[in-house]
Amino acid sequence: MADTQRDDAFVEFERVQKSYDGEILVVKDLNLALPKGEFLTMLGPSGSGKTTCLMMLAGFETATHGDIRLNGESINNIPPHKRGIGMVFQNYALFPHMTIAENLSFPLEVRKISKSDREAKVKRALDMVEMGDFGGRRPAQLSGGQQQRVALARALVFEPELVLMDEPLGALDKQLREKMQFEITDLAHNLGITTVYVTHDQTEALTMSDRVAVFDDGRIQQLAPPDELYEQPQNSFVAQFIGENNTLVGVVTKIKGDTCEVKLDSGEIIDAKPVNVGAVGDRTTVSIRPERVEIDPELGPDAHTLSAEVLEFIYMGDTFRTRLRVAGNSDFIVKTRNRADQRRYARGDTVKIGWLPQDCRALDA
Amino acid sequence: MLAADGTPLKASLGRALRRQKIRALALIAPLLLFVLLTFVVPIVSMLFRSVENQIVSGTLPGTVVALESWDAESGNIPSEDVFQNLFFDMFNAAEAKEHTKLGTRLNYENTGLASMFRTSGRSLDDVGEVFQDAIEDVDDQFEDGAFWFAMMNGAGGEDLLRERRERWVDLTGDDMRGDVGFVPSAEIVELLPTTAAAYTDWAIWTVIEDEEVVAEEDPWEAVYAALVVDLENPATGTAIAAYEGEGAQALQAIAAAEMPKADFTAAFADLDEDWVKTDVWTTIEVYSSAYTTGYFLNSVDRELTPDGVDLRPDNERLYIKLFGRTMWMSMIITLSCIILGYPVAWLLANLPMKSANVLMILVLLPFWTSLLVRTSAWKVLLQQQGVINELLVWLGFVDDANRLILMNNSTGTIIAMTHILLPFMILPLYSVMKTINPTYLRAAKSLGATNVTAFRRVYFPQSVPGIGAGSILVFILAIGYYITPEIVGGTDGVFISNRIAYHISRSLNWGLAAALGTILLVLVLALYWVYDQIVGIDNVKLG
Numbered sequence: 001m002a003d004t005q006r007d008d009a010f011v012e013f014e015r016v017q018k019s020y021d022g023e024i025l026v027v028k029d030l031n032l033a034l035p036k037g038e039f040l041t042m043l044g045p046s047g048s049g050k051t052t053c054l055m056m057l058a059g060f061e062t063a064t065h066g067d068i069r070l071n072g073e074s075i076n077n078i079p080p081h082k083r084g085i086g087m088v089f090q091n092y093a094l095f096p097h098m099t100i101a102e103n104l105s106f107p108l109e110v111r112k113i114s115k116s117d118r119e120a121k122v123k124r125a126l127d128m129v130e131m132g133d134f135g136g137r138r139p140a141q142l143s144g145g146q147q148q149r150v151a152l153a154r155a156l157v158f159e160p161e162l163v164l165m166d167e168p169l170g171a172l173d174k175q176l177r178e179k180m181q182f183e184i185t186d187l188a189h190n191l192g193i194t195t196v197y198v199t200h201d202q203t204e205a206l207t208m209s210d211r212v213a214v215f216d217d218g219r220i221q222q223l224a225p226p227d228e229l230y231e232q233p234q235n236s237f238v239a240q241f242i243g244e245n246n247t248l249v250g251v252v253t254k255i256k257g258d259t260c261e262v263k264l265d266s267g268e269i270i271d272a273k274p275v276n277v278g279a280v281g282d283r284t285t286v287s288i289r290p291e292r293v294e295i296d297p298e299l300g301p302d303a304h305t306l307s308a309e310v311l312e313f314i315y316m317g318d319t320f321r322t323r324l325r326v327a328g329n330s331d332f333i334v335k336t337r338n339r340a341d342q343r344r345y346a347r348g349d350t351v352k353i354g355w356l357p358q359d360c361r362a363l364d365a
Numbered sequence: 366m367l368a369a370d371g372t373p374l375k376a377s378l379g380r381a382l383r384r385q386k387i388r389a390l391a392l393i394a395p396l397l398l399f400v401l402l403t404f405v406v407p408i409v410s411m412l413f414r415s416v417e418n419q420i421v422s423g424t425l426p427g428t429v430v431a432l433e434s435w436d437a438e439s440g441n442i443p444s445e446d447v448f449q450n451l452f453f454d455m456f457n458a459a460e461a462k463e464h465t466k467l468g469t470r471l472n473y474e475n476t477g478l479a480s481m482f483r484t485s486g487r488s489l490d491d492v493g494e495v496f497q498d499a500i501e502d503v504d505d506q507f508e509d510g511a512f513w514f515a516m517m518n519g520a521g522g523e524d525l526l527r528e529r530r531e532r533w534v535d536l537t538g539d540d541m542r543g544d545v546g547f548v549p550s551a552e553i554v555e556l557l558p559t560t561a562a563a564y565t566d567w568a569i570w571t572v573i574e575d576e577e578v579v580a581e582e583d584p585w586e587a588v589y590a591a592l593v594v595d596l597e598n599p600a601t602g603t604a605i606a607a608y609e610g611e612g613a614q615a616l617q618a619i620a621a622a623e624m625p626k627a628d629f630t631a632a633f634a635d636l637d638e639d640w641v642k643t644d645v646w647t648t649i650e651v652y653s654s655a656y657t658t659g660y661f662l663n664s665v666d667r668e669l670t671p672d673g674v675d676l677r678p679d680n681e682r683l684y685i686k687l688f689g690r691t692m693w694m695s696m697i698i699t700l701s702c703i704i705l706g707y708p709v710a711w712l713l714a715n716l717p718m719k720s721a722n723v724l725m726i727l728v729l730l731p732f733w734t735s736l737l738v739r740t741s742a743w744k745v746l747l748q749q750q751g752v753i754n755e756l757l758v759w760l761g762f763v764d765d766a767n768r769l770i771l772m773n774n775s776t777g778t779i780i781a782m783t784h785i786l787l788p789f790m791i792l793p794l795y796s797v798m799k800t801i802n803p804t805y806l807r808a809a810k811s812l813g814a815t816n817v818t819a820f821r822r823v824y825f826p827q828s829v830p831g832i833g834a835g836s837i838l839v840f841i842l843a844i845g846y847y848i849t850p851e852i853v854g855g856t857d858g859v860f861i862s863n864r865i866a867y868h869i870s871r872s873l874n875w876g877l878a879a880a881l882g883t884i885l886l887v888l889v890l891a892l893y894w895v896y897d898q899i900v901g902i903d904n905v906k907l908g
Contacts, residue, residue, distance in 0.1 A: 060807055080810040081819075093808035097826045106822065107812035158813065 009033035009069070010194050011057065011162060016066035018052050026052050028218040030066070034196070034211070036161070039188050041197045043205040044215030045241070053215075054164050054198050059083050070162065081110075086155035086163040086193075090170055092147045094139035100126070100150050101135035107158040125157040126150075128187070145176045152184065156191070163188070165197045169204065181208050202242050206230065214238050231289075235276050236363040239287040246293070246332050248286045252277050252362065260362055262286055266327040268306055272362040283365035288355055290335040295322065296343070297354030305354040308332065310345045320344070326353065408886075415879035418657035421649065423535040424467040425454040429653040437650060437671045442641050448629035449594060452492065453559075456587040457566055459486035461537050461574075473874055474659065474668065475648040477639065485636045492632045493586025495625050496593045503622040504615045507589070514580035516612035517564050519550020529565040533573075545572045547579045550611075556595075556604050563591035593627045596620050647671055660880035684864070684881065691861045692888070694775055694782075695843035701783040702790035702839050703832060710794035710831070715803065728791050736785065740852045743781040747771040747853060773855025781853050786842055790835035797831030833900045841889050861885060 011034050018027040027049040034040045042050035055061040056068060059080030067074050075083055094103050104122040113121070126132045129149035139147055148168060155163050165184070169177045185208045188195045199205055205212045206226040213223045214237070221241075222234045233239035236247070253269070254261035260274040262284055270286065277284050297305060311330060312323035319335050322345060326332040334353060336342055345351065368377035422429045427450035435443040458464035468482025497507075506512045526548055533541045547568045554561040567588055568579045575582075595601050596619065605613075605620045633640035651669050652659060659669050666682040667674050676682070709728065713721050731739060746752045749768045757763040771777055801824065809819035847862040854863070861881060868878035896902070 058807075058811055060810075080807070081813050081815055084813070085811060087808065087811040089804050089808055091802065091804065093802065093804040095805060095808075095823055095827075106809070106814070110813045110815075110818055154812065164811075 008035045010036040010038075010071060011196065012067075012069040013053070013057075014067045014069070016053075016056065016063045016068060018049070018056060018061065019064045025064075026218055027056075027063075030218075030220065032213060032220060032223065034194065036194055037189075037192050039185060039195045039197065039208060039210045041199060041205040041209035041212045042215055043199060043202060043212050043241075044221075045200060048215040049218040050198050050213075050215040051166060054166055054196060057196060058085055058087055058164055084158075084160050084162075086158070086160035088151050088155045088163065088165040088168040090167045092139070092151040092168075094147055094150055094154070096139055098138075099135065100131065100137050100139065100142070103139070103150065104135075104154050104157045107154065111158060121157055125153040128156070129153045129183075144172050145180065148172060148180060149183075152187070156187070156193070160193070162194045162196070165195065167199050168197075169199075169201075177204070184208065206242070214241060216241070232275070233287065233361065233363070236285040236287060236365070239285075239361065239363055244290050244333060244335075246288045246290060246326075246329070248288075248327055248329060248332075249365065250284060250286065252280050252282050252284050255280060259357055262362055264327045268327050270306070270360065271357040272360040273358050275361045276363045284362045285365055287361045287363055288359060290321075290333040292359040293332075293334045293353055293355050295334055295336065295345070295351050295353050297352065305352045308351055308353045310347055310349040310351060312347065313345045324351070324353065411879045412883055413879075414876055415660050415883045416656045416658065417876065418652060418659065419535065419655050420467055420470050421653045422655055424458045424463055425451065425649070425653075426532055426535065427451075428454050428649070432646070432650050432653060435646065435650065437643065437647050440643060442630070442643060443646055445628070445630050447646075448633055448640075449627070451633065452489065452590065452629045453563060453566075453587055455486060456489050456493065456585070457532075457570075458536060459489050460570060460585070461533075463536055469873070470876075471648055471652065473663070473877065474652060475644065478645065478648065481637045481639055481645070485633065485640070488636050490586050492629075492636075493590045496627070497586050497589035499622075499625050500589050500592060500619055504618050506612070506615050507619075508583065510583045511580050512612060512615070513564065513584055513588075514547070516610070516616075517549060517553055517561065517568075518547055518579075519552065519610075520548055521551025522549025522554045522561065522565070525549050525554055525561060525565055526569075529562060530569055533566070533569055539574075541569065541573050543573050545569055545579065547572070552608075552610050556601065556608055557592065559591040559594045560588060563588045590627065592619070593624050596624060597627055660876040661884070663877055664880045664884050684861070687859075687861045687864055688884070688888075690775070691844055694779060694858075694860070695840050697779055698782050698786060698843045699790075699836050699840045701779065702787050703836065705783065706787055706790035706794055706835065707828075707832075710791045710798055713791070713795045714798035714801070728788055731785065731788055736848055737852075739785060740781055740849045743777070743784070743849075743853055744772065747777050747780065772853050773858065775854070775858040777853035777855070778850045778858035778860075781849050782843060782846060785849060786839045789838045789842060793834035793838060794828065794831040797834070798828055801827045829900070833896065837893070837896060840892070844889060845885060 011032075013030045013032040016027060016030040017025055019025050030049075030053060032053075042053060044050045052061060056063050059075070059078065063076060068076060070083065070085075094100075095106070098106065101122055104125055105118050108118040108121055122135070123132065126135055129152055131146060131149050131153065134142065134146065134150070139150070142150065151168065155165075168184075169180050172180060181204055184195075184197075187193075197205075197208065206229070209226060211223060211225050212229050214221045214229065216237050222229060222238045224232075224234075229238065230243050233242060239245050240247070248262075248264050248270070250262040250264035250270075252260055252274070253263045255274055255277070258273060259271050260277060261269055262272050263269050264286075272284075272286050295308075306326055308324040308326045310322060311325055312321075314321040314323070316338075318338055320338060320342065322334045322336065323330075324332045324334060366374035368374045370377075428447060431447040431450040432443060435447060455464055458467065464482050464486040465479070468479040471482070472479035500507050526545065530541050530545075533539070545568055547565075549561045549565050564584055567584045571577045571579055571582050596605075602620050605616050608616060630641065639645050647670075651671065657669075662669055662674055663677075664684050666677050666685050668677050669675075709724070713724055713728070716724065744751075748754070749770065749772075751772075753771060754763065754768045758765050758768065763769060771780065805823050805827070806819050809823040810816070814822065844860075845862050846860060847866055850858055850860045851863050851866075854860070862885070865878045865881045865885075868874045868881070893902075
């Protein structure tokens, strides 16, 4: 699935497994390679194994099986402090008894860098995150966003080639989070650092990453750039987890090249694009994005139409959200743009909905 | 600022909050009262006791006043006036059985005074009897209590009555209230001042303490002695001749007769020759003020002499050494507790819940066992034929002839007290460590620090408040510990508190015990202050 062995791999997981108790595998057969300079996000629900992967990379957990390589060398037996990997923690982990400058100076001191060099580097790192005036303060005197910047500067001050971030924006409010998302990606690209970023926030993953690895059940479900992930989910978990998604369940009745016929449980027959289906007769989950569905469609002859009953019509400002009952599914959402001529529906209206077959992806059940 | 109804906002707010405040106060009132009664009051009374010294001026009020004119430097013994006052003061004190207390008190400062006061008090009756016999020989009316009463009773002597009653109050500590049924006659007070005073003393005692009637009882010997003292005054002789009141004839007969000379100096010299030595009087004079620094000086191995403060003789110096030992050993105990407790607290804070709970029970286990039992258990372990020595001998580490002496010395105290106070170190350490997020260590390591550096630079500084809290707790507990040093400490391992306990329950020198306790309290407060300056009390966390 996510087996992407590359020659230019900077960080590589090969057949990595991890178990804490010897009974349950938290990470099952992880294969992952990322080239230098890539911003990779590990996305997944809690308990999916993404943080464990990050901790194995950082050296705080050891892999039960398999090999983790950094720059071509196995780092399985290298203790964390010798790996030279910068890390930003969820709660920043700024040392409360040291000033900001001392916090930044710490990794340089343990590397026995001279005092004048240290001061120059600390200053540069603080300036980089626009915190130049805060060197003398204590972490407790800073706001969450400022602490976040300092944590970032501390992870970068010793110029690591790889930086790991463990849900670093989780504690910030929405506005600040969006601002920091931009700053972090900007910084990472400007410095050319390879970044592994862990989050459970899909928006964050989509906006920041070069590639996203979606984790579930200890496996990477899909590893792809954000647009591909959203538009071409490989399985129903990814389709469901990334963005909003409408699902209809049924049985594959016919496969014909890049289309297949699905008989829904409610009896209707629709065409879909077979992405992750086996043979005729298999059960499948059909996935359609809400914005790809049209009400009273003018899609042409290829388009599918089904009749639906309006359950709710919600005004969202720029869009309308219409909740429909379609083929027995009463959670079918359609998003339409707020155009001047957009008809506003009322509860109980019966409408026709339709979509293009290629937008309707038949995935695993 | 004004509230809506025009009253000042502050007043309005105060009224609104008053109910809450009263309720809050009512909630803590029982505890407050309890603490006040069982903690604050005893401490204040202890502080007071350490300087209080009213016993000398209370027991010998006249003597102390008369002694003011005596110059200790002169090398002479005090004048007859002092001995005369001493006689009357001592007579009253002996009747009230207070003289031995004074003897005990002065014995702290000058050994031998206790027995001197005791024996002298016993023989004062004999001194007075000489005068009684002589007077009664001249006129047997003086054998009759009613005659005395008729002569002495009258009006106008209320001041004297009040004054003498206050003396009794000072002497006995009782309130001495009640109707005496007697008022000295103003005429007699003027004519025979000493006699009036002595008779009034007797009258008050007879009525209030003995619950008799003045007119029906014979006065005690001191009154006769007082009469002789008065008659020796030449002015009194002339005044008696002009006296026309009750008993005038009898008095005039006595005045005309030959009386034994009232020489109290000689009388006391007969009782105990030490009375005519200056050092006794020096002691009495030095400790005659109502408040004294004597107990405190004693607590630091010094004593008050007429020349000022001086070191006590070598063989009486004890307390400085004891204070030093108490502080030093408490420090060692605190340090041992840190060394032993830190890793345990770390484990407690970092183990998974389940194992941590078991460990916590083990830490708390000593709290559920009686202190006395634990200390006695150490006795079993530490003695020369005890478990530890037997084991070491059996293992061959120690020769049978050279068993380790682990008990009845400071080693025993340190071992047992470290064990007993360990939980007081572990618990604050644990609660502080519990709040140190383990990601700090991870962060340090990810930044390139080795385990040791990460601990030293990142973990340890954050655990210092716990060490501080634990150290204060253990040190303060240790410095005042009593039971364990008493049982396993022998003579080399006892603390100052053992000495305090000795003075409280054995030597009964409560003033000294109070002074020692006060010094201990001040030491603790001073250390607390030093600690606050160095570490900052805000940095002390108990959780």
